[in-house]
Amino acid sequence: MSLIVQKFGGSSVRDTEHLFNVARIITETYDAGNDVVVVVSAQGDTTDDLIAKAYEITNRPEGREMDALLATGEQISASLLAMAIKKLGYRAISLTGWQAGFLTDSNHNKARIRRVNKERIENELDKKNIVIVTGFQGLNRYDDITTLGRGGSDTSAVALAAVLKANRCQIFTDVTGIYTADPRLVKTAVKLDEITYDEMLELASLGAQVLHNRSVEMAKKYNVKLEVLSSLERVPGTVVKEVCKMEKMLIKGVAKDDNVARISLVGLPDKPGTAFRVFSLMASHKINVDIILQSVGREGTKDITFTVAQKDRAEAVEALEEIAPSLGITKIAADDDITKVSIVGAGMESNPGVAARMFEALGEANINIHMISTSEIKISVLIDKELGEKAVIAIHNAFEV
Amino acid sequence: MSLIVQKFGGSSVRDTEHLFNVARIITETYDAGNDVVVVVSAQGDTTDDLIAKAYEITNRPEGREMDALLATGEQISASLLAMAIKKLGYRAISLTGWQAGFLTDSNHNKARIRRVNKERIENELDKKNIVIVTGFQGLNRYDDITTLGRGGSDTSAVALAAVLKANRCQIFTDVTGIYTADPRLVKTAVKLDEITYDEMLELASLGAQVLHNRSVEMAKKYNVKLEVLSSLERVPGTVVKEVCKMEKMLIKGVAKDDNVARISLVGLPDKPGTAFRVFSLMASHKINVDIILQSVGREGTKDITFTVAQKDRAEAVEALEEIAPSLGITKIAADDDITKVSIVGAGMESNPGVAARMFEALGEANINIHMISTSEIKISVLIDKELGEKAVIAIHNAFEV
Numbered sequence: 001m002s003l004i005v006q007k008f009g010g011s012s013v014r015d016t017e018h019l020f021n022v023a024r025i026i027t028e029t030y031d032a033g034n035d036v037v038v039v040v041s042a043q044g045d046t047t048d049d050l051i052a053k054a055y056e057i058t059n060r061p062e063g064r065e066m067d068a069l070l071a072t073g074e075q076i077s078a079s080l081l082a083m084a085i086k087k088l089g090y091r092a093i094s095l096t097g098w099q100a101g102f103l104t105d106s107n108h109n110k111a112r113i114r115r116v117n118k119e120r121i122e123n124e125l126d127k128k129n130i131v132i133v134t135g136f137q138g139l140n141r142y143d144d145i146t147t148l149g150r151g152g153s154d155t156s157a158v159a160l161a162a163v164l165k166a167n168r169c170q171i172f173t174d175v176t177g178i179y180t181a182d183p184r185l186v187k188t189a190v191k192l193d194e195i196t197y198d199e200m201l202e203l204a205s206l207g208a209q210v211l212h213n214r215s216v217e218m219a220k221k222y223n224v225k226l227e228v229l230s231s232l233e234r235v236p237g238t239v240v241k242e243v244c245k246m247e248k249m250l251i252k253g254v255a256k257d258d259n260v261a262r263i264s265l266v267g268l269p270d271k272p273g274t275a276f277r278v279f280s281l282m283a284s285h286k287i288n289v290d291i292i293l294q295s296v297g298r299e300g301t302k303d304i305t306f307t308v309a310q311k312d313r314a315e316a317v318e319a320l321e322e323i324a325p326s327l328g329i330t331k332i333a334a335d336d337d338i339t340k341v342s343i344v345g346a347g348m349e350s351n352p353g354v355a356a357r358m359f360e361a362l363g364e365a366n367i368n369i370h371m372i373s374t375s376e377i378k379i380s381v382l383i384d385k386e387l388g389e390k391a392v393i394a395i396h397n398a399f400e401v
Numbered sequence: 402m403s404l405i406v407q408k409f410g411g412s413s414v415r416d417t418e419h420l421f422n423v424a425r426i427i428t429e430t431y432d433a434g435n436d437v438v439v440v441v442s443a444q445g446d447t448t449d450d451l452i453a454k455a456y457e458i459t460n461r462p463e464g465r466e467m468d469a470l471l472a473t474g475e476q477i478s479a480s481l482l483a484m485a486i487k488k489l490g491y492r493a494i495s496l497t498g499w500q501a502g503f504l505t506d507s508n509h510n511k512a513r514i515r516r517v518n519k520e521r522i523e524n525e526l527d528k529k530n531i532v533i534v535t536g537f538q539g540l541n542r543y544d545d546i547t548t549l550g551r552g553g554s555d556t557s558a559v560a561l562a563a564v565l566k567a568n569r570c571q572i573f574t575d576v577t578g579i580y581t582a583d584p585r586l587v588k589t590a591v592k593l594d595e596i597t598y599d600e601m602l603e604l605a606s607l608g609a610q611v612l613h614n615r616s617v618e619m620a621k622k623y624n625v626k627l628e629v630l631s632s633l634e635r636v637p638g639t640v641v642k643e644v645c646k647m648e649k650m651l652i653k654g655v656a657k658d659d660n661v662a663r664i665s666l667v668g669l670p671d672k673p674g675t676a677f678r679v680f681s682l683m684a685s686h687k688i689n690v691d692i693i694l695q696s697v698g699r700e701g702t703k704d705i706t707f708t709v710a711q712k713d714r715a716e717a718v719e720a721l722e723e724i725a726p727s728l729g730i731t732k733i734a735a736d737d738d739i740t741k742v743s744i745v746g747a748g749m750e751s752n753p754g755v756a757a758r759m760f761e762a763l764g765e766a767n768i769n770i771h772m773i774s775t776s777e778i779k780i781s782v783l784i785d786k787e788l789g790e791k792a793v794i795a796i797h798n799a800f801e802v
Contacts, residue, residue, distance in 0.1 A: 076454075
């Protein structure tokens with residue numbers, strides 16, 4: 001007897017037809033002899049519609065009220081899905097976040113799960129119910145509804161899988177799994193059977209946009225075996241786990257992230273502590289700095305260039321302009337005309353030639369590299385935005401992934 | 402310092418403009434030095450839309466899931482209304498039925514309130530918050546969401562007013578109060594300043610459709626002073642209470658109820674127990690019998706004619722046909738071509754001429770009376786349906802209410 005957690009996103013449950021499609025996936029899993037706990041997102045555009053309603057009233061809706069409002073989206077889809085499963089002749093029950101025992105901190109709109117009280121869910125499983133849980137939401141210690149923010153339903157599913165010691169956590173989306181590159185871009189991209197948590201984390205943060213980082217981090221921490229698969233095509237997906245059996249593949253994927261802004265500071269005095277002041281300033285604004293390049297400037301000065309997410313660009317520049325005089329910065333430049341292309345693979349750790357092969361491929365394609373960043377399982381380069389697609393294809397071909 | 406409970410129906414909060422209108426009524430009450438607790442229904446057609454979604458999936462949605470689904474409607478309007486009040490610069494907080502402490506039995510779709518734990522609401526009032534509570538819903542002892550059925554939000558408001566010992570419970574609708582007759586029918590109908598609980602109960606059950614009977618019964622039981630008024634026109638409404646100061650008016654209103662079906666049983670043996678068997682059969686089917694007329698038939702038989710709500714007509718006839726042979730009933734007839742016209746007024750108890758004046762008015766208007774039913778404060782007559790409006794006008798004129 002095994003227990004499987006299945007998570008379905010908003011587009012998978014967007015109308016009655018899709019609800020019944022999902023209901024059939026669930027009941028087939030149940031018929032195969034599994035206990036099934038389902039986590040469901042709000043239908044289609046429901047969340048966006050609710051947000052629009054709030055902004056019609058105020059341009060600064062309070063976090064607590066916003067959470068009470070948004071949580072209704074999943075409550076609607078969960079109860080409708082329970083009805084669809086019952087209509088197929090099975091036992092099912094929907095539970096809200098608080099009924100399912102999700103306790104979070106009080107950070108409205110981006111709450112963190114503190115604990116999951118599994119009693120109610122286990123009682124319902126004992127009654128042979130298929131349990132439908134609203135994703136994305138919980139309750140804080142004041143009995144107020146909270147939501148988990150971006151990627152929240154994935155995180156709900158992984159948390160449940162961890163607490164219930166599920167045999168597998170299946171994340172259903174509208175793609176059939178994780179690919180070596182964006183299949184719309186690279187015709188030869190192939191679906192991966194397996195990928196490690198670390199590789200998935202690097203790919204997710206690099207814009208692969210299938211699983212949210214929070215859910216992968218949690219899956220890694222609690223050793224939850226994740227599977228990404230399609231709710232429309234019934235084919236095996238990609239399994240995310242600690243160690244992959246087959247590490248023959250040097251790299252697992254090529255990813256492109258256009259959501260990058262570059263900021264350059266010119267004319268800093270070349271003395272200790274200046275870089276520290278710049279980056280502690282960014283940290284105090286909660287701005288994440290990615291690739292950093294420090295270079296020697298003219299006459300005893302140095303230049304610092306770094307990248308941030310595009311949404312943080314304006315705030316970063318504004319903050320830097322304030323301290324520019326005291327730091328001796330003579331010029332601040334910022335632009336978005338760049339993209340980040342990365343290769344990810346646990347296999348590259350033991351293969352020193354990987355970086356060289358990547359740079360060779362870019363050189364042969366006449367693509368200039370502005371900045372480089374590496375980790376044990378990742379190499380990222382910053383290049384001109386208009387060359388991004390060309391770079392992904394060239395690299396993918398070079399590794400024949 | 403007084404505490405006022407205000408209830409707003411779905412049409413009063415149907416969009417952003419109406420939400421702000423309601424928010425202004427609330428904040429003006431707050432500014433006048435009152436604690437304010439608000440009970441709100443789902444916006445406009447939200448509940449109907451949710452019901453339609455459920456019936457798209459199944460023609461027999463389970464009560465528990467239906468309640469989880471429908472409860473979202475009030476959660477949406479409550480959080481939006483809290484946002485609107487905050488936008489006006491006031492402190493406000495929305496609470497769901499379970500957050501507000503509404504505990505009910507487990508009769509899904511038509512639950513009864515068992516208890517209201519007022520701690521949370523009182524804490525929020527202590528913090529100077531305007532408290533917005535979702536109407537129509539509560540929690541049973543299994544921690545499942547329940548809804549109260551028809552007129553549920555009015556009942557929620559009255560229950561809160563009782564528990565919180567509110568000075569007044571204001572029910573805002575789209576009419577300005579209770580009228581002596583339907584103003585669309587009778588041009589000379591006037592708005593009542595006051596009406597007793599009993600009068601209101603008779604009027605509500607007679608089709609006046611402003612307040613639901615359950616809420617009036619509860620208001621009477623806990624002596625909650627109710628006021629019915631308009632959310633659009635800022636004029637005093639009608640106060641419903643135990644005793645009215647001014648009992649000069651002989652009758653308080655003339656009401657017409659078209660939702661009546663007449664069933665006639667012919668040829669019953671004239672012996673004890675036959676009427677009992679007929680009406681215990683109706684009771685076992687939970688069919689409410691209203692006016693009853695028993696008359697002598699031919700050759701030692703009797704006829705029984707009675708009225709039921711139109712929705713119960715088919716079930717009543719079917720049940721009666723089954724026992725007809727054993728009771729000796731020779732014919733069962735049923736029709737809807739009738740209407741019930743009633744006058745209500747606590748003043749008629751001490752004025753024996755009221756019934757005579759009513760019958761005289763009907764006689765002068767050439768309207769034949771089929772059946773009569775009276776209580777201490779009500780007289781109802783059954784007449785042909787097409788004469789209903791004429792009867793209401795004639796009676797209203799006769800009493801010059």
